[in-house]
Amino acid sequence: MLAAERREHLLRLLDDEGKIIAKSVAADLGISEDSVRRDLRDLAAEGLCQRVYGGALPVSPATADYAARQAVAPDGKRKVAAAAVELVRPGSALILDGGTTALAVARALPRDLACTVITHSPTIAAALLDHPKAEIFQLGGRIFKHSAVACGAAAVEAAQQVSADLCLIGVTGVHPEAGLTTGDAEEAAMKRALAARAAETYVLASSEKIGTASRYRVLDWGQVAGLVTDADPRDPVVKRLKALGLDLLAAE
Amino acid sequence: MLAAERREHLLRLLDDEGKIIAKSVAADLGISEDSVRRDLRDLAAEGLCQRVYGGALPVSPATADYAARQAVAPDGKRKVAAAAVELVRPGSALILDGGTTALAVARALPRDLACTVITHSPTIAAALLDHPKAEIFQLGGRIFKHSAVACGAAAVEAAQQVSADLCLIGVTGVHPEAGLTTGDAEEAAMKRALAARAAETYVLASSEKIGTASRYRVLDWGQVAGLVTDADPRDPVVKRLKALGLDLLAAE
DNA sequence: ACAATACACGCAGAAACGTGCATCAACTTG
């Protein structure tokens, strides 16, 4: 049996049965478990399956969903979220962007904090349901699945009907010259619309975003009040941003 | 059974039933309670569940609340949902109400069904994120936490901008004379607004709702095309509804 | 307060794992 053929077989098996048990596959095909394990290791490295003790599982959307929902948010995002929460004053209105970092902020909000949260992300809205004192306003629109937020004309229009004290937005790129960028044009427009409705805008950016740029510009530095990040304050990029007059909130 | 598979099973169970009882799960899966307890301990350490004496609960109280309500008649709701899904034609537009029964419908939608779902519930929208072919349109507005849906003027206004082929709404009371009722006036108005935007409206009502009435009227019988329920077709109330000319879809 | 149950901890056997090594086939190179 060819190696490629074997890999094909594994993927098919994964699709048909939802799991692979290294031992039984090896027995079925009459090859050693080592080869199966090696294949699984490779497939996992390519993101084609999820390696687990005893075999492998699909990189199922269900799992991804779980992962996204419970997201043991990476440490950086949690730190950034914890720092960002400090910006939210009791009684104020907050516009909260979508994305995992923003979701971490929603989770980090004190449960008894009375405030208004405006968001275009159903995920964020759902996460805030158990904050008894938080008033939630959902901005509607066509849901852009990749990042689970409302986008498009209707969403922008809805955004224009609200105002807030603070806007927290996430981006995928934070660069001294390129400004704040993200990977989708619709999303970029939506973020701009949100930022325009708040007195102050702060950007959430865990350290891996610092110094990178994506395709679409969201905002320029002049339009944001500050940056919340867990990046090292001595990082040269961070220093340059500070020189631009930004309020830098160091996450822990 | 793989260890990772087991953990997924536990998470799913937690999501579906709102709780885990270590003893019964161990018996169901034919493994020792120790393994279950160890898994639960690990999941709790990752923040994926809340460990309690005897088993585990979901992390978020809101989820627990939701899940608990869902557990009231999970079977009935699931049956109703499965039957309701049959009404949704490929390519059509569906207005989906909030609530646990509607959530069950969202979950029961085939993953590869191409259709447009319009909803005012962030929970429903979030649940549909992993349906790659479903187009989701979220209606915005102030979130009414009790049932996790957008309500109020903004939501009604947003609803008036859309149209659909079918509307599936849930109610808390289904009564021959009182009509369709629910416990909150805002919600009732919202449901009315939704129903008005679809060519046909079907009501989702698991058997415990049949023959009961709540405070606020949603719609009269003349305004709905049919009823999806798991109640016994020989039930006198159901017979009277049938006599009113309703299309009765028997779940299961 | 007491019994029943659930629990954490430690232990030992078993299973799965990664790594280094030898073998073998296919291919390249002189």
Next chain:
DNA sequence: CAAGTTGATGCACGTTTCTGCGTGTATTGT
């Protein structure tokens, strides 16, 4: 054509991880 090279494969070994059981402790309900 022969020698060398490369990559895949299986085996052996030591290590890590998982699992069920026994023990003693904590929690619950009566």
